[in-house]
Amino acid sequence: MTTKKNYQVCTRCVMDTTDPDIFFDKEGICNHCHEFEQTKSQHHFSPEEAKRKLDALVATIKNDGQGKSYDCITGVSGGVDSTYAVYLLKQLGLKPLVVHLDNGWNSELAVKNIENIVTRLGFDLYTRVLNWNEFRELQLAYLEASVLDLEALTDHAISATLFEQANKYGIKYILAGTNRVTEAILPLNWRYANKTNDAVNIRAINKAFRKKPIKDFPLMSFQKHAYYWKVKKIQWVSLLDYVHYDKATAKKIIETELGWRDYGGKHYESIITRFYQGYILPRKFGIDKRRAHLSTLIVSGQLTREQALEELAKPIMEEAVLKQDLEFVPKKLGISKDDFETIMQLPPKGHYDYKTDIKLRNFILNLNRKIFK
Numbered sequence: 001m002t003t004k005k006n007y008q009v010c011t012r013c014v015m016d017t018t019d020p021d022i023f024f025d026k027e028g029i030c031n032h033c034h035e036f037e038q039t040k041s042q043h044h045f046s047p048e049e050a051k052r053k054l055d056a057l058v059a060t061i062k063n064d065g066q067g068k069s070y071d072c073i074t075g076v077s078g079g080v081d082s083t084y085a086v087y088l089l090k091q092l093g094l095k096p097l098v099v100h101l102d103n104g105w106n107s108e109l110a111v112k113n114i115e116n117i118v119t120r121l122g123f124d125l126y127t128r129v130l131n132w133n134e135f136r137e138l139q140l141a142y143l144e145a146s147v148l149d150l151e152a153l154t155d156h157a158i159s160a161t162l163f164e165q166a167n168k169y170g171i172k173y174i175l176a177g178t179n180r181v182t183e184a185i186l187p188l189n190w191r192y193a194n195k196t197n198d199a200v201n202i203r204a205i206n207k208a209f210r211k212k213p214i215k216d217f218p219l220m221s222f223q224k225h226a227y228y229w230k231v232k233k234i235q236w237v238s239l240l241d242y243v244h245y246d247k248a249t250a251k252k253i254i255e256t257e258l259g260w261r262d263y264g265g266k267h268y269e270s271i272i273t274r275f276y277q278g279y280i281l282p283r284k285f286g287i288d289k290r291r292a293h294l295s296t297l298i299v300s301g302q303l304t305r306e307q308a309l310e311e312l313a314k315p316i317m318e319e320a321v322l323k324q325d326l327e328f329v330p331k332k333l334g335i336s337k338d339d340f341e342t343i344m345q346l347p348p349k350g351h352y353d354y355k356t357d358i359k360l361r362n363f364i365l366n367l368n369r370k371i372f373k
């Protein structure tokens with residue numbers, strides 16, 4: 001293996017040196033490709049094995065959930081993966097509480113899709129509506145802090161809400177619409193790795209830029225997460241690991257069976273997500289997340305490298321949509337376009353430039369290793 005010096009792109013996938021930690025072997029194949037093979041060998045099961053594991057999991061969940069209103073919990077964004085997961089739960093005969101986080105940025109169609117899905121399947125929906133003004137100010141604080149992962153706030157709130165609700169109803173299983181194989185490639189530097197349970201980092205950025213206490217935003221510290229995980233035994237399961245997950249087929253199924261309607265673009269269910277991935281990330285941080293997504297499709301055999309390169313040659317966002325979002329997003333955040341551009345020009349900072357819980361986290365993880373090894 002050699003480390004990169006100049007611009008280089010992997011000869012197998014389309015990951016390149018915009019990931020500062022990427023490295024290549026002598027054939028020019030990147031570490032992500034090698035790591036993918038490793039993840040696949042751990043989490044990709046043969047159809048028979050997957051069915052056996054899934055049947056055993058479902059039997060345990062049903063057994064544990066006897067006499068309860070719900071035996072599992074799942075989050076739904078209105079996108080393909082989470083919608084398909086809800087559909088699967090029905091097929092498996094489970095009784096989930098379906099949870100949705102309303103952060104104020106959902107497209108109208110996403111709201112319609114979610115309502116439609118739960119009504120058709122006869123499931124209960126719990127929608128956690130964030131205090132918009134507080135959340136807006138928190139997002140502004142993240143923008144002013146100039147940190148990379150603006151979406152950390154939403155991801156944190158979703159995870160915290162799922163654990164809170166699971167705890168409230170005595171549910172032991174969070175069945176997520178995720179798949180560790182088809183989402184395997186995502187560089188550590190392209191997100192904040194501890195975002196789902198580092199409340200210290202959120203508080204630090206809030207204190208530095210927003211300067212008032214957090215009142216309503218769902219926070220989950222690493223200790224609280226450890227309590228849910230170790231004491232309350234709440235497990236997080238990547239449900240789509242257990243089925244042959246092909247996105248195109250899943251989409252067809254939810255369209256036919258649930259009346260789900262397409263948004264016309266990846267992440268178009270949330271305006272802030274599409275704007276973040278289509279404008280803020282590439283412009284300010286030089287990151288085109290499509291590379292990771294397309295690379296995963298290549299290595300999992302769903303797309304050729306040529307098709308991926310063709311896709312990458314297209315603009316990240318359609319001109320008309322971008323123009324619309326450039327007007328809408330600053331306005332919704334309560335700042336002028338000029339102020340937004342000033343923020344875009346601030347030099348990027350790392351999440352670790354602000355206080356984090358890393359010392360405590362490492363201490364607890366080491367202790368856990370020593371006790372439970």
Ligand SMILES: [Zn+2]
Binds near residue numbers: 012031032033
């Ligand atoms: Zn590669």
